[in-house]
Amino acid sequence: MIDLSVKIGGLKFANPILTASGTFGSGEEFSHFFDLNHLGGIVSKAVTPEPRIGNPSPRIAETPCGMLNSIGLTNAGVKQFVKEKLPFLQSLETKVIVNVAGKTIDDFSTVIKNIEDAGGVDGYEINISCPNVKEGGMAFGVDPIITGKITGQTRNATDKCLIVKLSPNVTSISDIAIAAENEGADGLSVINTLVGMAVDVNTKRPKLATVKGGLSGPAIKPVAIAKVFEVVNAVKIPVIGVGGIMELNDVLEFLITGATAIQVGTANFVSPQISEQLVFDLKNYCQKNSIQTMADIIGSLKI
Amino acid sequence: MKNTVSPSNLSSKLTRGILLEKKFITRSIIKMRIANEEIVDLIQPGQFINIRVADSFSPLLRRPFSVFRVNKGENWFEILFQIIGKGTQLLADTQIGAEVDLLGPLGNGFVIPKKLDFAVLVAGGLGIAPLLVLTQELKKTNIPTILFWGNRTKDAFTIVSDFEKLGVKVFLATDDGSFGFNGTVTELLNTTVENIKKSTVEIFTCGPNPMLKTLKKISINNNIPCQISLETQMACGFGVCMGCNVTSKMDSEQYKYVCQHGPVFDSWEIEPGD
Ligand SMILES: Cc1cc2nc3c(=O)[nH]c(=O)nc-3n(C[C@H](O)[C@H](O)[C@H](O)COP(=O)(O)OP(=O)(O)OC[C@H]3O[C@@H](n4cnc5c(N)ncnc54)[C@H](O)[C@@H]3O)c2cc1C
Ligand SMILES: Cc1cc2nc3c(=O)[nH]c(=O)nc-3n(C[C@H](O)[C@H](O)[C@H](O)COP(=O)(O)O)c2cc1C
Ligand code: FES
Numbered sequence: 040m041i042d043l044s045v046k047i048g049g050l051k052f053a054n055p056i057l058t059a060s061g062t063f064g065s066g067e068e069f070s071h072f073f074d075l076n077h078l079g080g081i082v083s084k085a086v087t088p089e090p091r092i093g094n095p096s097p098r099i100a101e102t103p104c105g106m107l108n109s110i111g112l113t114n115a116g117v118k119q120f121v122k123e124k125l126p127f128l129q130s131l132e133t134k135v136i137v138n139v140a141g142k143t144i145d146d147f148s149t150v151i152k153n154i155e156d157a158g159g160v161d162g163y164e165i166n167i168s169c170p171n172v173k174e175g176g177m178a179f180g181v182d183p184i185i186t187g188k189i190t191g192q193t194r195n196a197t198d199k200c201l202i203v204k205l206s207p208n209v210t211s212i213s214d215i216a217i218a219a220e221n222e223g224a225d226g227l228s229v230i231n232t233l234v235g236m237a238v239d240v241n242t243k244r245p246k247l248a249t250v251k252g253g254l255s256g257p258a259i260k261p262v263a264i265a266k267v268f269e270v271v272n273a274v275k276i277p278v279i280g281v282g283g284i285m286e287l288n289d290v291l292e293f294l295i296t297g298a299t300a301i302q303v304g305t306a307n308f309v310s311p312q313i314s315e316q317l318v319f320d321l322k323n324y325c326q327k328n329s330i331q332t333m334a335d336i337i338g339s340l341k342i
Numbered sequence: 343m344k345n346t347v348s349p350s351n352l353s354s355k356l357t358r359g360i361l362l363e364k365k366f367i368t369r370s371i372i373k374m375r376i377a378n379e380e381i382v383d384l385i386q387p388g389q390f391i392n393i394r395v396a397d398s399f400s401p402l403l404r405r406p407f408s409v410f411r412v413n414k415g416e417n418w419f420e421i422l423f424q425i426i427g428k429g430t431q432l433l434a435d436t437q438i439g440a441e442v443d444l445l446g447p448l449g450n451g452f453v454i455p456k457k458l459d460f461a462v463l464v465a466g467g468l469g470i471a472p473l474l475v476l477t478q479e480l481k482k483t484n485i486p487t488i489l490f491w492g493n494r495t496k497d498a499f500t501i502v503s504d505f506e507k508l509g510v511k512v513f514l515a516t517d518d519g520s521f522g523f524n525g526t527v528t529e530l531l532n533t534t535v536e537n538i539k540k541s542t543v544e545i546f547t548c549g550p551n552p553m554l555k556t557l558k559k560i561s562i563n564n565n566i567p568c569q570i571s572l573e574t575q576m577a578c579g580f581g582v583c584m585g586c587n588v589t590s591k592m593d594s595e596q597y598k599y600v601c602q603h604g605p606v607f608d609s610w611e612i613e614p615g616d
Contacts, residue, residue: 061583061584062582062583063582064347064581064582067347067352068347068351068352068580068581068582069582070352071352071353071354072356084582084584092595092596092597093584093587093597095587096574096575096586096587096588096589096597096615097574097575097585097615098575098584098585098586098587099575099576099577099583099585099586100575101401101402101403101575103400104399104400104402105402106402106403106577108577108583108585110583110584110585113584113587113597256399256402257399257402285399305402305577307578307582308403308404308577308578308579308582308583309394309402309403309404310356310394311356311445311580312356
């Protein structure tokens with residue numbers, strides 16, 4: 040029997056394939072494409088204390104092998120989330136992680152407390168790395184001291200699996216990773232989008248209303264791999280690799296580099312059943328290569 | 343914001359079709375016929391299909407196209423599109439007999455009201471695309487239909503026969519005066535709107551945003567209900583990326599999402615972008 044399971048903190052995922060926040064809705068939008076319970080886990084889109092309408096249009100621009108987005112954490116607020124989305128997520132057998140965002144340091148624990156009071160989920164991913172909001176977001180995630188503070192405070196708010204999602208838009212991602220580890224994070228998601236910009240040469244206007252946005256997709260995979268490499272060498276807690284995963288080889292690349300699990304993001308827009316497909320592909324790969332457990336691959340990088 | 347998942351998107355299918363036919367209407371406008379059993383039965387007028395034009399990462403995202411015509415008996419549908427960039431060029435290059443990667447049908451289409459003396463279709467350029475399926479549906483309920491269609495030049499007008507075959511009375515306009523009324527389609531509509539509004543009518547429209555803005559004004563000034571089909575940039579097409587927002591007129595605190603609440607809106611619901 041091949042065992043695809045992996046552990047982050049005390050939380051066991053049936054396999055290392057998760058979906059990335061903001062690219063999988065609350066899962067329900069994909070429920071007619073495949074059985075969500077085949078996944079290792081689902082990460083919901085960002086939830087903030089208050090509703091947020093997000094940024095003006097256009098919010099999307101395609102770039103070579105990738106896309107820019109400036110969604111701006113559009114969500115209906117934690118109260119609505121608890122009412123409308125949580126029951127569906129709680130009905131799933133797969134592990135559910137809620138992505139948490141905020142404008143102030145206190146916002147993060149406020150969201151977690153609201154969800155815990157309603158029965159909770161399996162874990163929380165602290166989003167201190169969104170490049171598309173003026174307050175909070177990436178401004179928190181580039182500062183090791185604030186990162187430490189938010190991690191510590193959210194650690195006090197829940198015993199569940201606590202993951203901190205890091206931004207690549209920093210001088211030293213290791214410093215931020217260590218700050219989160221020291222304050223009790225169970226794992227780190229690496230990476231959120233890269234700040235990017237594109238210009239329409241005909242109108243001479245930026246392609247996004249916010250001028251700059253976050254770059255995702257295959258274009259960022261080499262950056263993500265390098266950041267995972269840096270972080271796994273800096274901390275002892277597990278790392279979740281995110282960035283440009285489109286096919287099995289990408290999954291393997293992250294695992295070999297040292298990621299314990301991965302998240303599929305932009306690929307969900309292109310191929311809505313890709314995350315399930317990757318679970319099957321990984322299982323087949325292990326079968327063919329006589330791999331019994333994920334520990335045989337994770338961190339098997341030869342330098 | 344309505345925080346619920348659009349039921350029409352929840353019944354969409356991820357499937358493959360076979361390219362049966364492609365016909366060049368002009369040098370850059372193509373009509374494609376695609377066979378697929380899973381999707382055709384579900385298609386409602388005004389819905390769109392999200393097509394992955396190549397099995398590569400460039401272009402990466404799917405490209406949305408309105409359904410132009412359906413034939414439920416023969417299990418095919420058609421799209422009508424213009425080559426404007428890499429994605430549409432790759433789609434145009436698809437060989438007859440090749441597979442086409444489809445996701446759809448998506449979105450919420452036109453709603454045909456019960457009591458109508460006649461339907462007024464208004465199209466600008468390739469905005470004609472979603473209006474033939476609508477005509478097919480109007481024909482089923484025997485609602486007389488007139489079409490106002492404006493184009494930069496007369497080249498694309500061969501499509502008109504598809505409408506005339508269904509009994510539609512067609513009025514044409516060209517920006518360069520090379521055919522029909524010399525001017526914009528909204529100017530053409532204005533010449534006869536006084537007559538039109540004496541009956542119980544509804545406008546159904548699709549086209550460039552400046553045209554839609556003008557048409558919205560005409561419909562409000564003359565008290566004619568108007569359904570507008572909108573286009574925006576899209577990353578997913580099924581309500582997850584939140585990339586397809588348009589300004590909501592009912593609730594200034596909110597946006598509407600084209601793939602989830604549209605692409606067809608009542609004109610008072612939204613403000614088309616610039
Ligand atoms: C719901 C919906 C239905 C659609 N139905 C049809 C249809 O039936 N027939 C058809 O020909 N097209 C339709 N479109 C537009 C079509 O999807 C785009 O033309 C196509 O995605 C362009 O891809 P590309 O790679 O060729 O061009 P790109 O390289 O993506 O773009 C080339 C240039 O055109 C601009 N552009 C891209 N998309 C649009 C757009 N939607 N409106 C205005 N400018 C744009 C870009 O900014 C760029 O400057 C529809 C769009 C939507 C959202
Ligand atoms: C449209 C869009 C919305 C996103 N929203 C969020 C979000 O709400 N919270 C978050 O932590 N990351 C968000 N992300 C970042 C992704 O979760 C992921 O980190 C990033 O896209 C890189 O992975 P990918 O290249 O596989 O897409 C978003 C990405 C995209 C493209
Ligand atoms: S295109 Fe993704 S939500 Fe509409």
